[in-house]
Amino acid sequence: MKHGEKQIVVTLSLPVVAPLLDIVKFAADRMQGTTAAPAALPDIDPEMKEAWTDELIAAQNADVRALLALFDDEFFSTGRISFRAANAEPMIRACAAVRLHLRSGPLAVLGDDVLETGEIALDRLEDPVRKAFMTYLFLATIQELIIQHLDETILEG
């Protein structure tokens, strides 16, 4: 880390967050060959379309790998993760990608209104959906933290 560089250190509850990482890892595996958001363009030749999509998928996979790397040995011993200029951008992009993937996967049963408002009784959900929804909310919290504290860093980057 550069001297004087802004950094956010967050201490997370291991028993709460560790199970959510399984959801992120599972999503990461499922997303490897596809874009999280639609990536269609009109009037584009097939070769360019393939290159266009491949580039998006490669960038998405790199971002998601960076997100997973955040939860390293230090996290599993202290619960701490840190965000700084070098990882802020890939982190918020990866969170967006995984959240979008969860929408089309395990959270498809909830409907878009619930995903937009976040309002639902967690105890009424079946376990896999509840875990996926908690992961969805957790990733949003990471995004909000980064945007709140590192937005200038991202804009300057």
Place this chain on the structure above:
Amino acid sequence: MHPGESDPLGSPEQHGETALATEGLWHVVVLNDPVNLMSYVVLIFKKVLGFDEQTARRHMLEVHEQGRSVVWTGVREKAEAYAHTLQQWHLTAVLERDEAR
């Protein structure tokens, strides 16, 4: 692009009449999704399109309330570049030909 908004890639007028004559103008349109946070969309608009805070918020609200917002208009090549970058940030960005021109 709407008047008064900055364009980090340069204005469409700078990119040659030939391109305009052969391809016309294209809109970069961002479509609503229920997943991406409002603050995230504002940040992306500022970073990718060079919008100021007020303009970014206006376009974000347009997307949120009307389902879509035209965030840039210009030659096809640059419209593609913007759409691709917005898609890298996982926004649903599409291109539409400017039928009015």
